[in-house]
Amino acid sequence: MRRREFIALIGSAAAWPLATRAQQVMPTVGIMTTASPTTTLGVRFVINSLKEFGWDENQNYRVVYRWAEGHIDRIPTLVDELVAERVNVIVVFGEAGTQAAHRATKTIPIIGVAADMVRTGLAASMARPGGNLTGVNVLAGELDVKRLEILHQAFPVAKRIGAPSLKRRRDSSILNFS
Numbered sequence: 001m002r003r004r005e006f007i008a009l010i011g012s013a014a015a016w017p018l019a020t021r022a023q024q025v026m027p028t029v030g031i032m033t034t035a036s037p038t039t040t041l042g043v044r045f046v047i048n049s050l051k052e053f054g055w056d057e058n059q060n061y062r063v064v065y066r067w068a069e070g071h072i073d074r075i076p077t078l079v080d081e082l083v084a085e086r087v088n089v090i091v092v093f094g095e096a097g098t099q100a101a102h103r104a105t106k107t108i109p110i111i112g113v114a115a116d117m118v119r120t121g122l123a124a125s126m127a128r129p130g131g132n133l134t135g136v137n138v139l140a141g142e143l144d145v146k147r148l149e150i151l152h153q154a155f156p157v158a159k160r161i162g163a164p165s166l167k168r169r170r171d172s173s174i175l176n177f178s
Contacts, residue, residue: 030087032066032078032101034094042093042113068097076100083108098122102133111135 029050031043043065047057055061064085066078079100082090091111092101098112102122112135114122123129126137151161 027061027089028064028085028087029061030064030066030082030085030090032068032075032082032090032092032097034068034070034072034075034097036067036069037065046091072096076104079104095120098133098135102131106132108132109134114138 029046031046033040033043035042047063050057050061057063064082064087066082068074068078075097079090079092079097082101083104087108089109089111090101090105092098093113095114098110098114098117099120099122101110101112110133112122112133114120114135115138117123117129117133117135117137118126122133123131123137129135148161152158155161
């Protein structure tokens with residue numbers, strides 16, 4: 001091998017890692033919520049948490065957002081769009097969104113925030129959810145009784161405690177303590 005050919009070979013070998021890095025695609029996080037872009041508390045929490053671990057949006061990962069804006073019927077379509085985008089992980093808020101994501105893919109990891117994924121059959125158990133789904137179980141129903149018990153201990157003279165219903169905004173639940 002001639003000297004010039006050898007130098008050309010070494011030079012091209014040194015450039016391979018650069019070419020490989022240039023072709024790498026940033027990981028993509030798909031975020032779907034039933035809310036609108038103006039109510040992004042959960043979404044901001046995810047982005048800020050990633051930032052704490054050294055992940056900066058549009059620096060070393062990108063986000064594809066989907067907003068149902070209160071239209072529950074749009075959720076399956078929005079989840080299908082995330083799957084079509086070939087995102088690396090889906091973060092979804094709410095039981096309807098988590099169920100839609102669970103139906104849409106068995107290969108893309110799903111992080112769901114839902115009331116009770118075990119009760120609804122989305123996860124086998126809290127310790128070992130199984131499949132491609134993990135996330136946060138809000139356990140609102142199980143904790144409501146405990147929350148009211150603590151509230152009653154804090155205000156023992158209270159005979160009635162009112163709380164807004166999660167199912168209907170105009171309704172409220174009133175608990176009587178005798």
